Amino acid sequence: HNLPHHQPTAITLTHPHHNPTHHLLTALAHTATTWHTHHHTHTNPHPRTIPDLPTYPFQRQHYWLQSTPGAGAGDVSAAGLQRPDHPLLGAVMELADGDGFVLTGRLSLRTHPWLADHSVGGVVLLPGTALLELAFQAGLRTGCPRVDELTLHAPLVIPESGHVVVQVSVSVPDEAGRRAVNVYGRSAEDEETDGEWTRHAEGVLCPSTDEEPNAETAAAGEWPPPGARPVVLDGLYDRLAGAGFVYGPVFQGLCAAWRDGDDVVAEVRLPDEGLADVAGFGVHPALLDAAVQTVTLLLADQQQAGLVPHTWNGVSLHARGATVLRLRMTPTDTTATAVRLRATDETGAPVLTLDSLLMRPVPLEGLGAGV
Template structure:
């Protein structure tokens, strides 16, 4: 960008190989911006820092800093001015004047640290998003619970290999995970020291949230981009479900194609036809490949595939990219549009949920809507938690998807229309990147086709879509792919405890549960309230002793219902306070031997005829057992309307022959996908 600069505009920051900030008078900056269309965004700041516009205040600022006492840093500190580790420089008042005026060399500073992991200590995740492929976490995030965010960031560092003194982080923590000794049977492959840096693997970085590598293909001149898709790595995708299936939105495929095209010199999407829906399973990951073909008369083919662990591949989209830009986007500066009538969208998402569109917080972007003749206008915005990713996408898929929400059946008409998803996109041009809020104009062009014009909050063009066509979809078409686990069925079984779980008595106190007389609901409430009070009292005391909650026949083949409920309650408390609470189940009439119970170092165990049993997860087939036969009985599935519960329900019907199901859940029939699951 340096050749583009005038004397008025300065480089304010170098944040990454493809991330540079310019600062100066607005007109001069806008002039440069027009020379690089589609590659810029505007930052909201109070002053044009690090530019000549700061010069009038530098003398006064130097006088203020000159009156301060400046000491060398105690910890190693990298300068944002020099991009190197410094010591004496920070005690020079002139350095802080340079800090206001000169460019921020954040990218150089990252490299100078030599660190593999970064923890951002500040009011929000501003810098974390600019660390590239490095492991990074923010200790605070705007609008999120502080304790949860801090502990999550520390946990992320620990998972990445950073040593953490958990006794200092979590008061009372005394054990290392996992919380019981593993048996000498390994279920995972030993770690290797293979290269993870793309350059070390002979490829380049893809610089996209869903893609990891990019490489040129020899011969014909194609280009291949690879990545992974999973709800573990991209949890925000779980907020997009259609007819009960978690579905990667068509907007994500459009963004992948545009990114691949921009990196290949053909940034404009002439057409993209969607094939098989990209359904994401609750667990496991899909290999992702975006391929750009060789140049053929100014066009290059683009395809998007995902691969499963069994070696099978599915094509989800194909189309063509060109270097010829579409016409400039519409100017939506006049807002709201003259003559447009406002539409109430306060109940939009419950309304469209009845049609099978289930959107979580990240995808609930519709803020306002208007109608002018056949045209629909709308305002959409990303929630705060998605802002950090917005700059890494061309246009965040959740924001692009939200531009079409005002057109969904049940909101602005078309109540009888079938549930549909995007099928074909034509003439898509990205004018600017990194938007977090948009103005939208949707114009019907015939049948199910529509054209979209997207602009930022000032009315400047962000994206143009010449045509988007939807097609109806059914639950059968969105059937989830087979689980990558391989179909194994697991079950918790009680086995004799190994000798290693018993030893010296651990400091413990015992609370014994006694089922009172009465009807089951009243007895269950009374006993669980009693145990809740005992657990809360123990945790509040902050003692080093464990609390052993003793039940009778709570986990027996014919359980005491009230005592079994105690296990559900205490397990939740155990998850929040690891190592402080133990569950022990005894036979009816067995004496409570505090010393013997205190000698068992397990979170859960049962004592039957004097023998200690512990729960272990086993493969049913390997254990030589057949799947359970439920006969003609009713099978109760708690959480049965959720994602995992729905899978269990389908398995019970299809594989176990169950014909009488009772599905319960916190949201009951109102849970997303519950109605469709019942019909299925």
């Protein structure tokens, strides 16, 4: 550009031996300071044609798209990996010395902001339904789509800043075709220092039995079932928050429930905030978590509602991408902390069957230690 009463000034915007972004920003900064210096040290014959620099602080607002789940993995094929195309996973690798597999992913509140809606004891926890989803994905990729058992050992905390790395390992099959599965996690700090991994879940995957889902489904016949008594849900999420379980909009999917004898039948819907990546999941963790919340309605004292999944048994996924579930939850013990679950879509087609889910209290103190 030409500055008034000054020799023409040329500033290069690129240089073959410099970082292009750094060089461009440096050049623009130099242009701005040169313009500003000249304007204040030379007589300007056309004062209205040259604007002054702003006197207010620059507003630091991003104009680029935020990273989406799975973003940042780059071309993992260049490292001999495969992209699993799943919101919680970034790469999958078959081990060369056998028939084992490893699936990995990186989770943070920046790449997965909906996880912030699942807060327990003041910290964000990866829901147990997400650990089950990881086991499902491992099974689908290794010919073992049924989760025969999955026991959760330690909560996986999602930090306010930074990330955690998850790793799902699947063993070679035994004579019956069953495979061991383990889910590990490691914080960003431990990753930098080669710190230890924490095992958050372990279980067994098995081949499908090819049996048809049980005819006893949540939506068999009329909906809701004749004679079922409505359950008032007003204030439910406030009571859960009082017990230390703060559910944001994505996890507030329990919208209607009825008592039918000893059972609870209910309808859960994935809120609009969770619809963006629902197609990538077998079943969205927030939708299944809303189904698990139904256990609260079976408890005689809802003030003791601080329960989380501990052991899943006999879980089969029959359809992917559901946004609405109609379910029947049946207690299998006198305390209602062990239940059986059958879930369908709105047409009555099976989505998920669960032989047994054991719930346990979670100690709220110390959940955020070391995070």
